[in-house]
Amino acid sequence: MTAQQPTPGPPRRPLGARNPGDAWVVAPTGERYWGRFGAAGLLAVDPTRGVLLQHRVSWSHFGGTWALPGGARHEGESAHDAAVREAKEEAGVPHRDIRTRFMSVLDLGYWSYATVVADVTRSFEPVISDPESVELKWVPVDDVAAYPLHPGFEKAWGRLRSLVDVRPAVVVDAANVVGSVPDGWWRDRAGAASRLVRRIDRLASAGIAASALDMAEDRWFPEWSVVLEGEARGADAAPDGIGVVRASAGGDDAIAAEAHRLVASGHAVDVVTGDRELAARVTEAGARVRGARWLTDLLAD
Incomplete structure (x- = not known):
């Protein structure tokens, strides 16, 4: 950290070109x-x-x-x-x-x-x-x-x-989020899922304002899990910044399992879905629920 008292001169630096910020x-x-x-x-x-x-x-x-x-x-x-x-x-x-x-x-x-x-x-x-x-x-x-x-x-x-042990994570019901925007996604479900994953990857890199997560401090960088089901499982490979779960069976079961896993490992978990039955399942597991609009608004910023 930097001092809050007058000092006689700048910290010593190795010889070389001086950075204009060193003042x-x-x-x-x-x-x-x-x-x-x-x-x-x-x-x-x-x-x-x-x-x-x-x-x-x-x-x-x-x-x-x-x-x-x-x-x-x-x-x-x-x-x-x-x-x-x-x-x-x-x-x-x-x-x-x-x-x-x-x-x-x-x-x-x-x-x-x-x-x-x-x-x-x-x-x-x-x-x-x-x-x-x-x-x-x-x-x-x-x-x-x-x-x-x-x-x-x-x-x-x-x-x-007080925040060292706080680890946020977001689990995304990709089918629900993609389906919330009538942009023709049904003609190419894998392509629509790929676009969503890329947009979430950019959001993951930029971080989320603390207020969007109802948390303290300035900006958070949660762990992301995007769950794909059905034809959407053919989406492009996931970027390094997020995790993609390709559900082998029902997407709801995979989402609930991912929420359970993350809660059990000590994460503060938000699940993005508009499905009421799924929302009840993940809430019982200890996760919070966010509607698809919450995520699409963040992606639009």
Whole structure:
């Protein structure tokens, strides 16, 4: 995280071309914040080892404290991309081995800091790859507060800690969603399903505003399962960003089974369907139900 107190100068950087984002932003009240275009950091969550923290070198601002790999955004760079890039540069975090779950943004108007929370999908060892770190360490979630934390991260940690175990997932009744729009889908059910899957993949990459999921923070990136049945099972192969379930029999049974599986694994599950009987089944399993209009509105944004 970035300081909220005046500092004598910018953090040291390796020699090379200077990024125009590497500059202080001065608040109306005099505090300085690092990152002309804002800043971002990555909170990597490993299911067995905890979260990845960076022990800051003594000459850095609030040196000796623990925080997240992160830094100034580049001009035109999204907060998400900046967090992933900085984590790679400072800790060797491989972007292919993490999956973004949500993003929390502190926006002061004149400066912002985004925390990207991502799940580790394949175990890796962090590597100190720039001079800003003394140590990189996986810290059990319940032990984080006992460390001498950077003041900015310490202030945010209580809120982030309450969300570390929240894992949203969305199960889509593709037949119901496709059938809710009279666009000729019945002439090519597999093609219509393919188009829906591609649109959901783009939505999955962009994330969903927290308000659409009735959740806190700024943006969430749920796990997606799209259930195909009948002729729609011939849809194109699924993109990497979402899961496609090709029901071998009835689509309702496959949707209910997927909802049961995700709820049992600790996910907060939303099932998108307009089928009342199916809605009752998945509600009993512990999932919430969203109508097809909820998803089509999100896809239209």
